[in-house]
């Protein structure tokens with residue numbers, strides 16, 4: 266039986282073109298809503314001037330309380346972390362901003378994320394921290410051809426890098442790095458996630474020794490408890506890192522940079538800064554451990570980079586006793602004015618904010634009432650006289666208006682939803698267009 270489904274011929278050809286092939290699969294293409302093809306007023310505003318400001322603040326922190334004499338003689342490099350689409354801010358725009366601001370390298374988690382940056386025209390070193398380059402050799406070849414810097418911790422990774430390098434160098438139509446390929450060796454000093462332990466390092470060093478095509482430029486580890494108050498876990502990890510560092514150097518390697526510090530360690534552990542630091546969250550303007558005492562250390566004045574804003578699209582007055590939203594989880598205790606905003610959990614506004622969260626209207630807080638739905642959320646504006654259709658609403662960020670001035674940060678959202686600021690930022694979905702501002 267033939268069904269007569271009206272299809273637009275040009276459109277269906279386009280769809281066929283979009284079926285991913287091996288070549289298109291190599292690059293992460295999230296197809297985020299672009300500002301020009303959304304009708305809805307919900308958007309994430311990304312302030313690139315704040316990215317530059319946060320970078321300068323972190324550099325200022327590195328300049329102070331950062332050890333003495335010889336340790337400070339060489340400047341610590343800042344390689345910001347742009348994994349997960351730059352924590353939801355849009356990796357290409359953030360990368361261009363940071364590259365122009367003078368960073369000497371960037372970090373991502375996935376090969377795909379590194380390729381996305383190369384596709385966007387970024388030329389600086391890009392460290393691919395996840396260590397997985399695909400089950401087939403084309404992943405490693407893509408890495409080599411695009412001169413991305415791999416993290417290694419197993420002999421097999423080193424062998425497959427060498428064979429990919431030899432192959433692309435011998436193939437007339439492929440590009441390989443002219444020089445030796447830089448690699449960073451990842452050490453597991455206690456987190457038990459990725460990396461080689463001191464006990465297992467001998468075969469990895471042996472593989473590196475047999476790979477003159479590779480140059481061990483970095484030695485890295487990752488800290489599990491840098492944002493906590495307990496120092497001893499980090500102390501222990503750093504002791505193990507120092508021990509592996511000595512071992513690697515005794516084995517004849519001379520990695521130019523050692524790195525261990527995420528944002529938290531950068532801010533509160535000068536002894537974890539070494540020659541390079543890898544801040545993520547702080548670059549986006551969020552302090553990973555606000556309120557922790559940092560004796561003798563500078564606290565940066567970070568500026569949040571992302572704000573999520575929308576507008577009131579519906580307003581209604583409900584009598585006392587009326588209910589709101591799915592499941593009738595909120596009941597008006599008085600005659601109330603309810604505003605509907607076009608943002609929901611599919612946009613990254615956690616459903617855990619139902620009857621708990623707040624938004625800003627006119628610079629003052631208004632409570633979220635009822636259950637957050639997929640696309641829409643209701644707020645009680647009874648105490649905000651004059652709240653009107655199309656009035657701006659801030660879900661994340663700062664607002665100044667006729668009632669005053671206030672801000673809702675990702676740490677507050679995280680607190681209320683039982684998660685962390687990292688997850689709040691990376692949860693803002695691709696349905697929300699990112700709008701970039703330079704000031």
Ligand SMILES: *Cc1c(COP(=O)(O)O)cnc(C)c1O
Nearest residue numbers: 346394487527528543544545546
């Ligand atoms: C995510 C990540 C970072 C950055 O962490 P923040 O806490 O966001 O600063 C640094 N290093 C590695 C290995 C990471 O996975």
